[in-house]
Amino acid sequence: TTLLVAPAFAQDWPQRQITMVVPFAAGGPTDTVARMVAERMSADLGHQIIVENIGGAGGTLGAGNVAKADPDGYTVLLHHIGMATSATLYRNLAYDTLNAFDYVGLVTEVPMVVVARKDFEPNDFTAFISYVKDNADNLTLANAGIGSASHLCGMMLMSALEAPLVTVPYKGTGPAMTDLLGGQTDIMCDQTTNTTQQIKGGTIKAYAVTTPERLELFPDLPTAMESGLDGFDVSIWHGIYTPKGTPAEVNERLSKSLQSALADEGVVKAMADLGTAPSPAEDATPAALQAKLEAEIARWQPVIEAAGVYAD
Ligand code: MLT
Secondary structure (H helix, E strand, O other), rough: OOOOOOOHHOOOOOOOOOEEEOOOOOOOOHHHHHHHHHHHHHHOOOEEEEEEEEEOOOHHHHHHHHHHOOOOOOOOEEEEEEHHHHHHHHHOOOHHHHHHHEEEEEEEEEEEEEEEEOOOOOOOOOHHHHHHHHHHHHHHEOOOOOOOOHHHHHHHHHHHOOOOOOEEEEOHHHHHHHHHOOOOOOOEEEEEEHHHHHHHHOOEEEEOOOOHHHOOOOOOOOOOOOOOOOOOOOOEEEEEEOOOOOOOOHHHHHHHHHHHHHHHHHHHHHHHHHOEOOOOHHHHHHHHHHHHHHHHHHHHHHHHHOOOOOOO
């Protein structure tokens, strides 16, 4: 019966600290976004939101943990587009993506950049394209596992270039970046939240952005589309979810707290410095996130099926 009427605890939730699961290693782009909003949401809620990194299986391990958590408002998931792509990529997923979660809201949408180790030979994206086509089987592409944003972008890049690169999976693109900086891997497609500092510092090489328009942050970087990669348009939206059955009052309270965090000028500035911006308040809502997830599962399913890339 507790599921039929709002349990008493929903009225005076939260009473203790909350866990925000990030399904990738610390130090990567998902972790960066999570810690930004968790800090401000904690202040708004009056109880600490602790970020817990559960990496592995392209984000599906952490998502699965939250799917099984108590729907009491004390465990939330911050995940990105991988929530949608994994629904097609994983044929034995431990959870039913559209029935295992409730929704809080969208957080931000982050552009991606095609980057390489700093001494990678090609000097521009046109040269990059022909070099990668010619040397595909000797080049490594780092990602955060099947279902990650870097995997999706890498898959699109390999399909567009018809270049089956050797892929190297990590528990997040935080650790992947460490190896790229060290020259252990050759190429990565990663979010501006994780590449801006390195690009500005010249410790990695940037070739193109994955958005339809060039970025103010890097006006000299061409878009993949203007370089001839038709339809190469991918940005990484992030959302906050709760386990299915979490009281609506709790999801709504979390959404209000998220909206206040996204309106915080410190968050707006920090996101702008990293090439992104908060989702508008009307998108930081349960209905908007649910609609986005459903639309994105439908959008990426044919792309993934055409690429024939699955995780078994
Ligand atoms: C991804 O590629 O999905 C993310 O970069 C993983 C991460 O946040 O580390």
